[in-house]
Amino acid sequence: MLRSSRHSSFYFAAGVGIVVALATALLMPGQALLWGSNSFFAIYLVLSLVRFARASAEFLQSNADAEDAPAWLLFVVTMAVIAAALASLFQMVAADDIGPLQSIGTMISVPLGWLTVHAMAAHHYAYEYYAGLPHREGHKGGLDFPLDQQPDGLGFLYFAYVIGMTAQVADISVSSRHMQKLVLLHGIFSFFFNTVIVAAIVNVVVSL
Template sequence: MRNPLLTLYRTLSHRPRLSAAIALGVVLWAVLSATLPHTIALLWAFDASALLFLVSTAWMMAHATTETLKRRTELEAEGRWTVLLFSLVLSGAVFAALSVELHAVRGHPGALALAGSSIVLSWLFFSVIFALQYAHSDYTARTAGTPALMFPNSQVPDYWDYLYFSVVLSMTFQTSDVNIAGRHVRHLVLLHSVAAFFFNVVILALTVNALAGAF
């Protein structure tokens, strides 16, 4: 039987960017909760940690090679679904905090800016997490000799190809010009599409409420 604590340690140790973002978020939430409502502290902590994760991940994507992508795929194989579930739960917590605190937007431009930044960062965080999942799933399949995603005019896709695939799905719930050849990735796309639909519906509702409360 696997030790859950050891599995958690391996999951986080192989994901330094996510681990650093989580650590920053926890520390900020603990500090800010001493003087701010817990929901507001959560939004500030999430914004800072999500920004750190997105910037560091973008830097990693820009400097990644085929070899480093393959190696990272092997290292991050353990705990992939745990990370995905954590990301979905975290996004839900952020939305819950936003819905509770949107009444503070009226007459408070700073609260509106906080709500807007949380909405944008949560959507980007959601899309990037799925992009990493697609990269890991496809490269695992390629190692076995059968690509799970077929990109046009790209024999060896990079992280930006997977981010493109993920962002298009997050916006339109369809796969554009990329063909899905693997059953495992097809299941992931199904989860992504359903989650993105509800994600965007909630974002639209929160945005309308935030703008309505600002005037």
């Protein structure tokens, strides 16, 4: 089911991240949060994206109503982990002496965090599009996809990552006020998140 596949991936990835963070704390205390975050990002992306990208419109439509996990918890935890990744990046900029392992971990945490937050946005768009609404032919749940096609998992990933890259929509129209609010928040977040990433990368390059 959509619920079990989506959130089991999240909780399993979070569990692995915690274990890695605790293990790293014994060996490299200053890098525990960094490698715990990276582990969470990598595991979540592998488990979640592989399945979701292959999910058909019929599968999403028939399973979205089962979605009842606390979305606020996913949002809070994800934002906290991404904040930790960005903090590690700025810490690397400010540090006078940093090892190659920490440098590599810090640099990969940023794209992994970016990919993770927009993957979660794609899942949420799928839920909002299908859940709690009549499953009738031609149904549109706030997004108008080209050729009136019923969107599958890849379609929602495309929509979310376009917003993540450009802070705007492309060939998919937003047709409900509720979706407009979600897209607006996603676009604003993407703009500032991308701005912070660019600023941090510039600082890293200048400090080399």
